[in-house]
Structure formats: C-alpha cells, structure tokens
Amino acid sequence: xxxxxxxxxxxxxxxxxxxxxxxxxxxxxxxxxxxxxxxxxxxxxxxxxxxxxxxxxxxxxxxxxxxxxxxxxxxxxxxxxxxxxxxxxxxxxxxxxxxxxxxxxxxxxxxxxxxxxxxxxxxxxxx
Amino acid sequence: xxxxxxxxxxxxxxxxxxxxxxxxxxxxxxxxxxxxxxxxxxxxxxxxxxxxxxxxxxxxxxxxxxxxxxxxxxxxxxxxxxxxxxxxxxxxxxxxxxxxxxxxxxxxxxxxxxxxxxxxxxxxxxxxxxxxxxxxxxxxxxxxxxxxxxxxxxxxxxxxxxxxxxxxxxxxxxxxxxxxxxxxxxxxxxxxxxxxxxxxxxxxxxxxxxxxxxxxxxxxxxxxxxxxxxxxxxxxxxxxxxxxxxxxxxxxxxx
Numbered sequence: 001x002x003x004x005x006x007x008x009x010x011x012x013x014x015x016x017x018x019x020x021x022x023x024x025x026x027x028x029x030x031x032x033x034x035x036x037x038x039x040x041x042x043x044x045x046x047x048x049x050x051x052x053x054x055x056x057x058x059x060x061x062x063x064x065x066x067x068x069x070x071x072x073x074x075x076x077x078x079x080x081x082x083x084x085x086x087x088x089x090x091x092x093x094x095x096x097x098x099x100x101x102x103x104x105x106x107x108x109x110x111x112x113x114x115x116x117x118x119x120x121x122x123x124x125x126x127x
Numbered sequence: 128x129x130x131x132x133x134x135x136x137x138x139x140x141x142x143x144x145x146x147x148x149x150x151x152x153x154x155x156x157x158x159x160x161x162x163x164x165x166x167x168x169x170x171x172x173x174x175x176x177x178x179x180x181x182x183x184x185x186x187x188x189x190x191x192x193x194x195x196x197x198x199x200x201x202x203x204x205x206x207x208x209x210x211x212x213x214x215x216x217x218x219x220x221x222x223x224x225x226x227x228x229x230x231x232x233x234x235x236x237x238x239x240x241x242x243x244x245x246x247x248x249x250x251x252x253x254x255x256x257x258x259x260x261x262x263x264x265x266x267x268x269x270x271x272x273x274x275x276x277x278x279x280x281x282x283x284x285x286x287x288x289x290x291x292x293x294x295x296x297x298x299x300x301x302x303x304x305x306x307x308x309x310x311x312x313x314x315x316x317x318x319x320x321x322x323x324x325x326x327x328x329x330x331x332x333x334x335x336x337x338x339x340x341x342x343x344x345x346x347x348x349x350x351x352x353x354x355x356x357x358x359x360x361x362x363x364x365x366x367x368x369x370x371x372x373x374x375x376x377x378x379x380x381x382x
Contacts, residue, residue, distance in 0.1 A: 005364055005366065006360075006362065006363060007359060007360055007361060007364050009358065009360060010358065010360065012357065013354065013356075013357050014352060014355075015355060018355075031373060032373065035369045035370065035373065037358065038358070038364040038365065038366045041357070042364050042366065051370075058374060102360060105354070106357075122352075
C-alpha cells in the first residue's frame with residue numbers, strides 16, 4: 001500500500017480539458033484543477049474526504065463526488081462536484097481499479113451540463 | 128436485350144471489395160487492442176479471418192458465411208473480454224457487426240438480380256426491374272439505418288448507388304426495342320422506375336450525408352487521444368502544498 005501523499009493511481013487528463021474547458025471556466029477554478037488531480041491520484045472513489053471543512057470554508061467551494069446513473073449513457077463514470085455559490089461545476093472521470101491497471105481518466109471539467117456533454121462526447125464519441 | 132452478366136459481375140466484385148474493407152477494419156481493430164487481448168484475439172478470431180481472406184475471391188454467398196462467422200466471433204470476443212478493450216474498440220467491433228448485418232440485408236434485397244431471365248419480353252423485364260427497385264428502396268431505411276453514422280455507412284451507400292444506377296441503365300430501353308403495342312405500357316413503367324430510383328438515391332443521400340452522421344464519422348476518423356499523464360503510482364501528490372498555495376492566492380473570485 002502506498003503511503004499517504006503518494007499517488008495510488010495513474011491519472012490521465014483528456015487533452016481537450018486544457019484546450020476547450022479551461023477557457024470557459026473562471027480563472028480561480030482553473031487553479032483548483034491541480035488539487036483535483038492530486039485528490040484523484042490518492043483517493044478517486046471519495047476525493048472530497050481528503051479535504052477538511054476548514055478548507056471548504058476558506059475556499060467557499062463545497063466539494064463532493066458521486067457515481068453517475070447506471071441507467072444512463074455515462075454509466076461507470078464518476079463526477080467530482082464543486083458548488084461555488086450558485087454555480088455547479090463537475091469534473092467527470094472514469095476509474096479503472098483493477099490491480100494491474102489502477103487508472104483514473106479525467107474527461108471533462110466544466111459547468112454542470114457542459115461537463116456531462118463533453119464527457120459523453122470524449123468518452124463515448126458522441127456529438 | 129438487357130445485358131446482365133458483365134454488370135452483375137461488377138456488382139459482385141464491388142461487394143467483395145466492400146467485404147475486404149471489413150477485414151481491413153478488423154486488422155485496425157486488432158492493432159488497437161491491448162497486448163493481452165491481442166493474444167486472445169489471435170487464438171480466437173484470427174484463424175477465421177485468415178480463412179475469410181482466402182475466400183474473398185469466391186462467391187458472395189460463401190463470403191457472407193465467412194463474414195457471419197467473423198462477426199459472431201468478434202461479438203463473442205467482445206462480450207468475453209470486455210475488460211481488455213477500450214470503449215473505442217468495443218464500438219468498432221459493434222460497428223463491424225452492424226456492417227455485416229447491413230450486407231446481409233443488402234444481399235437479401237438484391238437476391239432477385241441473378242434470377243432476371245433474359246428470355247422475358249422487354250415489358251416483363253421492366254416490370255421485374257420495377258419490383259427489384261421497390262425491394263431495394265424499401266430495404267434502405269433498415270440496411271443503412273444500421274450503419275448510419277459509422278465508418279461503413281458510405282461503403283454500404285456506395286453499393287446502393289451502384290445497383291440503383293444499374294437498374295436505371297437497364298430500364299432505359301429504346302422504343303424500337305419494344306413491340307409497338309407495349310410502348311405506352313413500358314413508358315409508364317420506365318417513368319415509375321425513374322421515380323423509385325430518384326427517391327431511393329435521395330434516401331441514401333439523406334442517411335449518409337446527414338449532419339449527425341458526418342459528425343459521428345468525424346469523431347471516428349479522429350486520431351487517437353493523446354492523454355496527458357498527470358500522476359503515476361508512487362508519485363508524490365503534495366496535496367498540502369497545493370492547498371497552501373491556493374490559500375495564499377486567495378479565492379481569486381471577483382466580489
């Protein structure tokens with residue numbers, strides 16, 4: 001078992017996140033992306049558990065995560081939730097935790113609906 | 128007289144080339160699979176693929192048998208080894224299976240072509256041609272619908288365009304080739320065939336060139352994604368350092 005503060009997973013970022021998603025996000029949220037990557041590398045199934053209430057209070061952002069509906073097209077994917085005042089943001093990823101793989105693929109990081117649409121396009125090739 | 132043999136042979140060779148395209152696809156799909164899956168694929172599907180390749184020059188019916196076999200093997204492989212395949216691989220196997228199903232429907236719709244007897248009178252041949260055109264046109268939504276948006280849609284569409292073109296050419300009989308008492312009847316049938324062919328070509332074009340279909344194909348034609356590797360197991364994540372950096376920067380939100 002890897003010690004704390006070490007990545008337990010491969011974390012891969014879809015190239016379109018930096019190319020397309022970042023330009024539609026507030027600048028301060030783009031800065032948080034490094035944090036999300038680190039959280040996913042350590043604990044992708046419950047990344048928000050690595051953050052304390054104090055950090056949430058300071059940043060003003062509420063963090064969470066959930067599995068996506070198994071009856072919908074993004075079944076098997078997860079979403080990292082960020083609620084900043086009235087705006088909801090999502091980062092959609094897919095975890096492969098087979099021992100010989102251990103990889104998290106991050107497909108999108110955008111406002112709620114756009115994040116799901118982008119993830120669907122990039123993961124499933126829909127348009 | 129309606130010339131049958133040379134045209135029909137060209138359709139058969141065209142079908143064979145479409146089927147070859149299918150095996151090229153399987154090669155690509157095979158190359159895209161992970162090493163472990165490749166070994167399995169090698170054992171389970173490749174022998175049948177080799178046999179298929181050696182049969183492509185033979186009759187369409189025989190080729191279809193091999194295509195069914197490869198399709199069923201590919202489907203079984205996908206179901207058994209899903210964990211080794213990427214989403215893209217799985218979709219490509221599904222697209223190939225759809226392509227074989229579409230060829231099957233196309234084959235059924237054109238089954239009447241070899242049985243178009245040359246000894247029929249011109250009007251009777253025209254009537255038979257009209258029946259074939261109707262059967263072909265009716266098969267378009269089902270057949271092209273299966274492959275709509277996939278890599279194979281233009282290939283199946285080309286088969287339709289080719290055969291519809293043949294029907295159109297065969298129906299263009301000069302008045303002097305028809306007995307005087309049949310000329311008005313034949314004109315009516317010729318017009319009906321022209322209408323059916325025109326409508327069918329529009330339907331083919333609509334399916335293949337719809338904006339949605341083009342968009343899906345564009346994605347499929349895109350180069351593989353070049354992922355950016357952010358972390359590997361064992362890398363130091365430095366969550367605390369990132370947090371304190373964010374803290375120092377403040378929220379950055381505009382008030």
